Every structure is written in structure tokens, then in C-alpha cells.
Amino acid sequence: MEIRPIKLKDLVKVRELEILCIKEYFEKEIRNKWNDLPQEWKEGLGASSPRSFRMYLEGGLSFVAVEDDEMMGFIFAQMLHHVYNAENLLWVENMGVHPYFRRNGIGFKLLRAAIEEGRRQGATVAHAAIQPDNLRSIMLYKKFGFFMDRREVALMDLNDLGKKKIG
Numbered sequence: 001m002e003i004r005p006i007k008l009k010d011l012v013k014v015r016e017l018e019i020l021c022i023k024e025y026f027e028k029e030i031r032n033k034w035n036d037l038p039q040e041w042k043e044g045l046g047a048s049s050p051r052s053f054r055m056y057l058e059g060g061l062s063f064v065a066v067e068d069d070e071m072m073g074f075i076f077a078q079m080l081h082h083v084y085n086a087e088n089l090l091w092v093e094n095m096g097v098h099p100y101f102r103r104n105g106i107g108f109k110l111l112r113a114a115i116e117e118g119r120r121q122g123a124t125v126a127h128a129a130i131q132p133d134n135l136r137s138i139m140l141y142k143k144f145g146f147f148m149d150r151r152e153v154a155l156m157d158l159n160d161l162g163k164k165k166i167g
């Protein structure tokens with residue numbers, strides 16, 4: 001098994017795996033409804049979506065785990081600047097390991113690859129998007145040494161704002 005930076009040729013397989021992980025995670029919400037969901041919405045899901053894949057590709061902070069052309073896992077990360085008092089912050093957007101290959105240390109190695117490269121590129125801190133009920137992911141980050149300080153981020157969808165007056 002090899003952990004290496006993501007390449008353009010990985011797009012189809014990594015997209016497939018990321019969608020599999022997203023469907024699995026939101027199983028309860030989208031069970032049996034996948035085919036009825038709007039295509040445009042589905043295309044926008046995940047870091048491997050057409051609108052963000054190239055940015056992750058070029059950033060050099062996203063990795064895949066592969067063996068004999070089999071896509072075993074992925075991690076999508078990028079560098080953010082001047083947020084949370086950090087000049088360079090490594091942001092882990094999403095990661096996943098194919099169910100068949102889980103609990104073999106692949107997730108841990110993917111995270112390590114992104115963090116090592118993040119440090120090399122100047123990151124002083126790393127943040128990750130984790131759903132509060134995603135136990136596997138919480139355990140993985142804990143094992144790595146992350147801590148969760150229950151910081152909440154206020155969110156506003158600027159697409160919905162249209163021509164409305166702000167405030």
C-alpha cells in the first residue's frame with residue numbers, strides 16, 4: 001500500500017469512494033432517496049466535486065492510499081491563511097477509507113501525510129471538520145493528538161442572501 005499525493009488520474013475512483021463514505025455517513029437521512037435527490041446538489045457534494053477537486057489537487061496537501069490501482073482511502077486538506085490567529089492553518093476537509101480496508105491504520109497514515117506536508121508548507125496548527133457524532137473519526141483524531149474544545153462556528157449561507165439588505 002502506498003500513500004501518495006493525489007493526482008488527476010485518481011479523480012473517478014476517489015469521487016466514487018468519497019460519495020460512498022458520504023452516503024454511508026448520511027445513511028439515515030438519505031436512505032432510498034439518493035436517486036431522487038437533485039443531480040446538481042449531488043455533484044456539489046464533497047471535496048472531490050468538480051468545483052473543488054482542482055484546488056485540492058494543486059495545493060499538494062491531499063493524499064490517497066492505493067495498492068494495485070485500488071483506491072483504499074483519501075484525505076482532502078488545504079492551507080488557510082490568517083484565520084484563528086494563525087498565518088498558515090492546515091484545514092482537513094474530508095477523509096475516508098473504504099469499508100473493506102478500515103482499521104488497518106490507513107486513516108492514521110493519511111492524516112500523518114497531510115500533517116507532515118502541512119508543516120513543511122508552513123502550517124503551525126491543524127483543524128479538521130468533524131461531525132460531533134462521528135465516533136470513528138473522533139477516535140482517530142484523538143489518537144493522533146487533536147483535541148476538541150467544542151468551538152462552534154456560526155454559519156451563514158451567502159448564496160441565499162441575494163439582493164436582500166444585510167442586517
Ligand SMILES: CC(C)(COP(=O)(O)OP(=O)(O)OC[C@H]1O[C@@H](n2cnc3c(N)ncnc32)[C@H](O)[C@@H]1OP(=O)(O)O)[C@@H](O)C(=O)NCCC(=O)NCCS
Binds near residue numbers: 025095
Ligand atoms: C474515520 C476513518 C477515516 C478511519 O479510518 P481507518 O483507516 O479505519 O482508521 P485507522 O485504522 O487508521 O484507525 C486509527 C485509530 O482511529 C480510531 N478508530 C478508527 N476506527 C474506529 C472505530 N470504528 N471505533 C473506534 N475507534 C476507531 C482508533 O483509535 C484507531 O486506532 P487503533 O486501531 O489502534 O485502535 C474511517 O472509519 C472512515 O472512512 N469512516 C467513514 C468516513 C468518515 O467518517 N470520515 C471522516 C470524516 S471527518
